[in-house]
Amino acid sequence: MASVDSSPSAWPCAALRDADLARRTTLRVGGQAEWLLEPATPEEFQDAWRAARERGFVPRLLGGGANLVVDDGVLPGVVIATDRMRRIFRPFPEVSGEEALNSETPRGEMVQRDPAEDPRLVCWAGATMPALLRSARELGYSGLEGIVGVPGQVGGGVAMNAGGKWGDMWDCIELVRVGNDDGSFVDIAREDADPLYRNANLGGRPVIGAVLRFDPQPKLLIQERMSEYLLHKRTVQPVTEWSAGCVFKNPDPEISDGRSAGRLVDEVGGKELSRGGAIVSPLHGNFIVNTGQATATDVFTLMEDLHDLVAQKTGIDLVFEVKRWRAQDVLTAPTS
Numbered sequence: 001m002a003s004v005d006s007s008p009s010a011w012p013c014a015a016l017r018d019a020d021l022a023r024r025t026t027l028r029v030g031g032q033a034e035w036l037l038e039p040a041t042p043e044e045f046q047d048a049w050r051a052a053r054e055r056g057f058v059p060r061l062l063g064g065g066a067n068l069v070v071d072d073g074v075l076p077g078v079v080i081a082t083d084r085m086r087r088i089f090r091p092f093p094e095v096s097g098e099e100a101l102n103s104e105t106p107r108g109e110m111v112q113r114d115p116a117e118d119p120r121l122v123c124w125a126g127a128t129m130p131a132l133l134r135s136a137r138e139l140g141y142s143g144l145e146g147i148v149g150v151p152g153q154v155g156g157g158v159a160m161n162a163g164g165k166w167g168d169m170w171d172c173i174e175l176v177r178v179g180n181d182d183g184s185f186v187d188i189a190r191e192d193a194d195p196l197y198r199n200a201n202l203g204g205r206p207v208i209g210a211v212l213r214f215d216p217q218p219k220l221l222i223q224e225r226m227s228e229y230l231l232h233k234r235t236v237q238p239v240t241e242w243s244a245g246c247v248f249k250n251p252d253p254e255i256s257d258g259r260s261a262g263r264l265v266d267e268v269g270g271k272e273l274s275r276g277g278a279i280v281s282p283l284h285g286n287f288i289v290n291t292g293q294a295t296a297t298d299v300f301t302l303m304e305d306l307h308d309l310v311a312q313k314t315g316i317d318l319v320f321e322v323k324r325w326r327a328q329d330v331l332t333a334p335t336s
């Protein structure tokens with residue numbers, strides 16, 4: 001691995017050394033990234049990606065940190081955070097999705113134009129999910145109400161096909177731009193994609209941006225549906241506490257007799273388990289909550305405990321939905 005110049009100015013975008021990651025995740029555990037790069041545009045992302053690869057690192061991608069457990073200590077290598085790539089805008093009617101995703105394409109407010117004429121939104125990866133839902137609601141764009149309350153950013157939401165019983169992120173996707181290992185971008189149209197349950201099936205490639213197409217509907221109806229779903233969610237999930245969302249994917253209903261991961265944890269007594277400052281939410285068995293002082297080690301251990309308990313008592317091998325960044329996994333790329 002090539003050595004890295006220790007000055008932030010050695011990188012082609014904003015860069016931080018030994019950056020704290022815990023506050024950039026919704027679970028609030030974990031240590032630092034040796035390097036954290038913060039591109040502000042897709043082009044800067046490309047430059048940052050290439051610079052990391054040239055220095056021998058496979059960058060880890062950090063979106064809203066909503067589905068992620070970061071290890072304690074220093075994570076060697078490079079993390080690219082998409083926080084600053086947060087644009088959401090309406091493309092001009094004559095502009096294709098591909099063109100609209102290029103940052104040099106002119107953007108306008110277009111306050112005069114009826115939003116229903118061209119119900120599309122273009123988002124860069126770092127746009128937050130709540131901001132996207134707010135924009136859609138304000139424009140009378142229906143389609144994503146079902147994912148109200150999902151935290152994080154569009155990039156992560158697209159990559160993992162975030163969703164729940166009322167719908168998934170990919171219900172509205174028209175086009176997704178992803179990055180290849182060499183930093184080049186490729187656009188994938190909805191009809192050429194094969195998104196799966198909680199996995200958009202993009203080959204692990206980073207999502208750079210997306211074009212979404214909606215169904216124009218009265219704002220009031222959209223607002224009502226969002227409020228109803230959110231209210232329900234608040235009664236069954238610990239939405240205001242520090243967590244990484246659902247720990248496990250729901251198992252195949254044929255194997256589990258239709259029981260969700262949360263219900264299985266509940267049935268086998270998993271809600272009684274805790275490790276240090278990490279507990280299983282009394283509200284929902286598929287959430288681990290950081291009560292304030294949890295370490296990543298507490299969370300990793302509790303995740304394994306839950307997995308093993310369900311396996312022992314039911315024979316079901318639950319699959320982790322949350323991503324785990326372990327400090328020992330050093331990701332290196334060949335340098336040319």
Ligand code: EPU
Pocket residue numbers: 163164165166198236244245246247248249250260261262263266283284285286321
């Ligand atoms: N249940 C229990 N005990 C529990 C938790 C749930 O008995 O501790 C029962 C519930 O009573 C219900 C069933 O299990 O009958 C399913 O629970 P819920 O309706 O809460 O849905 P879920 O399948 O656990 C899924 C998604 C959530 C999404 C919700 C709502 C997965 C793994 N989970 O949860 O997504 O918010 O539906 O749409 O797909 C996430 O992906 O991070 C996530 C939280």
